[in-house]
Amino acid sequence: MVAQRSFVSSIAITLAVMLVAAIAVPVRGEDQTRAKSGTGQTQAEKSLYDRLGGVYAIASVVDDFIERLLVNDVLNANPAIKEARARVPKAGLKYSVTSLVCQVTGGPEKYTGRNMKEAHKHLNITQKEWAAMVADFQKTLDAFKVPEHEQKELIGIVESTKGDIVVGADSKK
Numbered sequence: 001m002v003a004q005r006s007f008v009s010s011i012a013i014t015l016a017v018m019l020v021a022a023i024a025v026p027v028r029g030e031d032q033t034r035a036k037s038g039t040g041q042t043q044a045e046k047s048l049y050d051r052l053g054g055v056y057a058i059a060s061v062v063d064d065f066i067e068r069l070l071v072n073d074v075l076n077a078n079p080a081i082k083e084a085r086a087r088v089p090k091a092g093l094k095y096s097v098t099s100l101v102c103q104v105t106g107g108p109e110k111y112t113g114r115n116m117k118e119a120h121k122h123l124n125i126t127q128k129e130w131a132a133m134v135a136d137f138q139k140t141l142d143a144f145k146v147p148e149h150e151q152k153e154l155i156g157i158v159e160s161t162k163g164d165i166v167v168g169a170d171s172k173k
């Protein structure tokens with residue numbers, strides 16, 4: 001009889017614990033959401049990849065950006081860049097850059113190409129050429145009406161690669 005009562009009470013305790021846990025979880029979640037929206041950071045819960053619209057949106061932005069770079073006179077005046085342009089199919093370059101951007105912004109795609117230093121070291125890219133590339137990137141971001149906050153994050157990602165990419169003669173200017 002005693003054993004039966006303690007069995008019954010242990011079931012009652014287990015049920016009570018489960019009930020408290022079931023109530024506590026949503027309440028905690030609600031508090032977190034409120035705290036974040038109070039500071040205006042709810043959007044930060046989404047990855048940059050999701051905020052940009054995923055792989056199709058990113059591929060479209062990369063497509064426009066690379067088309068601009070291909071006809072950029074400052075870049076084409078560099079014989080090493082011009083030679084690579086003629087050798088490397090643009091569809092492949094767009095694919096590589098898209099997968100890299102998807103990966104670093106939090107998407108499921110995987111970049112399998114070379115690191116930025118290896119991919120660009122033979123191109124002798126200068127500060128002037130870098131600035132020409134950034135100006136084209138800005139035109140693309142504006143054409144796609146990418147919001148300012150996301151633009152800043154993307155430009156920050158691009159800028160983080162500069163030390164590996166800019167090696168040409170005027171790179172200190």
Ligand code: HEM
Nearest residue numbers: 081084085088096097100113114119125129130133158161
């Ligand atoms: C002035 C700036 C840049 C120029 C002129 C440039 C040009 C090029 C060229 C010509 C190639 C093909 C090289 C070859 O295969 O011989 C290449 C490859 C590549 N670039 Fe750039 N690039 C620049 C900046 C960037 C930036 C900022 C990124 C990304 C943040 C980037 C991402 C890539 C990727 C992912 C590849 C492919 C690497 C591989 O397939 O192994 N590039 N770039």
